[in-house]
Amino acid sequence: MKNLYLIFFVFILTYACKEKKYQEELTKFRYFLAPDTTLPKVTLIIPLQGCSGCVHACLDFAKKYQSERHIKFIICNGSRKEINLKLKAFEINAAKISIDNDSYFQESGFIHTHPVLIYSKNNRIQEIRELVPDNINQSLAGIEKYLEDS
Amino acid sequence: MKAISTFFLLLLCHSCKLPSEKMSGEEITNEGLFDKRNQKSEKQYTLEVSKIVDIPVDTNSLNHSIYPVYYDDISTGRQYFVNGNSFLNSIDFYDIDSKKLSRRMMFPKEGPQGINPTTAFFIKSLDSIYIQAKPLTCYVVDSSGKIRSKANFPKSYAYSLNIGHNSLFFVRNDTAYYPFCGYVSSDKLAGGASGRYLSLKDNKVGYAGVNYPTFFRGNYAAAHHYMPHITYNGQDIVTQFGISSGVYTYNISTGQTQTYNLRSRYQKKVIPFTTGVSKTRDLDPAYEGTVKDNYYAIFYDKYRKIYYSFFRQGVAQKNPNTGKEQDFEDQPMSVIIADEHFRYMGETLLEPYKYFNNFVVSREGLMITNGHIKDKNVPEDKISFTLFKLEEVRE
Numbered sequence: 086m087k088n089l090y091l092i093f094f095v096f097i098l099t100y101a102c103k104e105k106k107y108q109e110e111l112t113k114f115r116y117f118l119a120p121d122t123t124l125p126k127v128t129l130i131i132p133l134q135g136c137s138g139c140v141h142a143c144l145d146f147a148k149k150y151q152s153e154r155h156i157k158f159i160i161c162n163g164s165r166k167e168i169n170l171k172l173k174a175f176e177i178n179a180a181k182i183s184i185d186n187d188s189y190f191q192e193s194g195f196i197h198t199h200p201v202l203i204y205s206k207n208n209r210i211q212e213i214r215e216l217v218p219d220n221i222n223q224s225l226a227g228i229e230k231y232l233e234d235s
Numbered sequence: 236m237k238a239i240s241t242f243f244l245l246l247l248c249h250s251c252k253l254p255s256e257k258m259s260g261e262e263i264t265n266e267g268l269f270d271k272r273n274q275k276s277e278k279q280y281t282l283e284v285s286k287i288v289d290i291p292v293d294t295n296s297l298n299h300s301i302y303p304v305y306y307d308d309i310s311t312g313r314q315y316f317v318n319g320n321s322f323l324n325s326i327d328f329y330d331i332d333s334k335k336l337s338r339r340m341m342f343p344k345e346g347p348q349g350i351n352p353t354t355a356f357f358i359k360s361l362d363s364i365y366i367q368a369k370p371l372t373c374y375v376v377d378s379s380g381k382i383r384s385k386a387n388f389p390k391s392y393a394y395s396l397n398i399g400h401n402s403l404f405f406v407r408n409d410t411a412y413y414p415f416c417g418y419v420s421s422d423k424l425a426g427g428a429s430g431r432y433l434s435l436k437d438n439k440v441g442y443a444g445v446n447y448p449t450f451f452r453g454n455y456a457a458a459h460h461y462m463p464h465i466t467y468n469g470q471d472i473v474t475q476f477g478i479s480s481g482v483y484t485y486n487i488s489t490g491q492t493q494t495y496n497l498r499s500r501y502q503k504k505v506i507p508f509t510t511g512v513s514k515t516r517d518l519d520p521a522y523e524g525t526v527k528d529n530y531y532a533i534f535y536d537k538y539r540k541i542y543y544s545f546f547r548q549g550v551a552q553k554n555p556n557t558g559k560e561q562d563f564e565d566q567p568m569s570v571i572i573a574d575e576h577f578r579y580m581g582e583t584l585l586e587p588y589k590y591f592n593n594f595v596v597s598r599e600g601l602m603i604t605n606g607h608i609k610d611k612n613v614p615e616d617k618i619s620f621t622l623f624k625l626e627e628v629r630e
Contacts, residue, residue, distance in 0.1 A: 134608060165615075194562075215516075
């Protein structure tokens, strides 16, 4: 019986920590989205400066899935000219994505030099993953599967 | 017989003795490097601003490069800043003296003559341009852009060649040399070769370059701290890692390596590895990239036979005045000048928030692009450089 309580306690603690873990990020994310917006299931934040291979892989992905309503694409860390040229080169419709003109995600410490993938469910952040060369292909392939399953 | 043995022993001892400024290979620890004093050159220098070079760019071109290349055409006397334009899939030659786009080589993205992207390249001559494109193919093109030959890395090399604006690949004879990093972890890379070569003659791939330091073993660092930065001095691959003041040379002909110390005067303590993690992904990139110092790049200046090593000083994660998060672009940067024996010749702290990370060694001096990434008012219709020249410091 004691063990059962212990397991239950650990479970609650783990869950509570997880919720708390993304609280700060959730606040920052909501600030950008506007407080009453429903969190998209998947958000891909793409900083144009940084790992160029990662950025290209994400822009290729955005080109393919720009009309997918459960995915939000946010482009950041680029000048107006650079963003426009990149969108044109990757055939991405500017109306279908968001642009962080004020470097909000960078200045709030949300992103650094790699793209960031956010999984959300029921208006809560489930996972935040930085996309680096050794996980990017697998992560992008995983988005499609996540949308099918959720 | 005894005399012969003594002579042989003496000879052996002498041959094993290294000159004082060099150290034995990759065995020295990071702490050992930090504790070692720099060898100093008799004369000390600083970098002085000489002039600003502004080159107009068109609406399809950026005011910076992800892979800046300098080409000195000795047959015509012209010098060029050369940039791969990913939007047009071209290689653009900007004449530094006339300040004009003088040549644009366009490439189809697909088909038998297709190359994509054209952003990373080495110019041996206008008739021998080596373009490192996806997927892991190196093309040799002539002055008309026609592919003359190509060679491929195996698929397992995807994301393993660490070329970029602060670490350019180079070609010697018909072999291309690259910094290599498998994005695994500093622990796993320890002791393995930090470079690879690709022969354009027979498509042979092999190891080249100094081994990753053994002090990486059992330690974890963020990628920017363990990825090798290389420069070529005509004989050696010169390598630096972000976490250490060590400079390593690898002689391509003999395979001999040497270790030197070239510490920034702004490095106040050993750049620590991170404890309590078992893989690179567990590291906090905000902390690693902001708070810790970083040896960012090293470039050889063949005109003056010196090196420029770029050092970034760690800063607090939050700006104490504004409370805003900081990142590595907030780090002050200095340029260490060293002679060909890696003796410290001086160090210049660059004006903060003024420059972008494009460094070009030209006939006249060191060129660094103007326009900090956090400055929203940088003009986008021109690429602007500050030309720095060496100035002797007289006390």
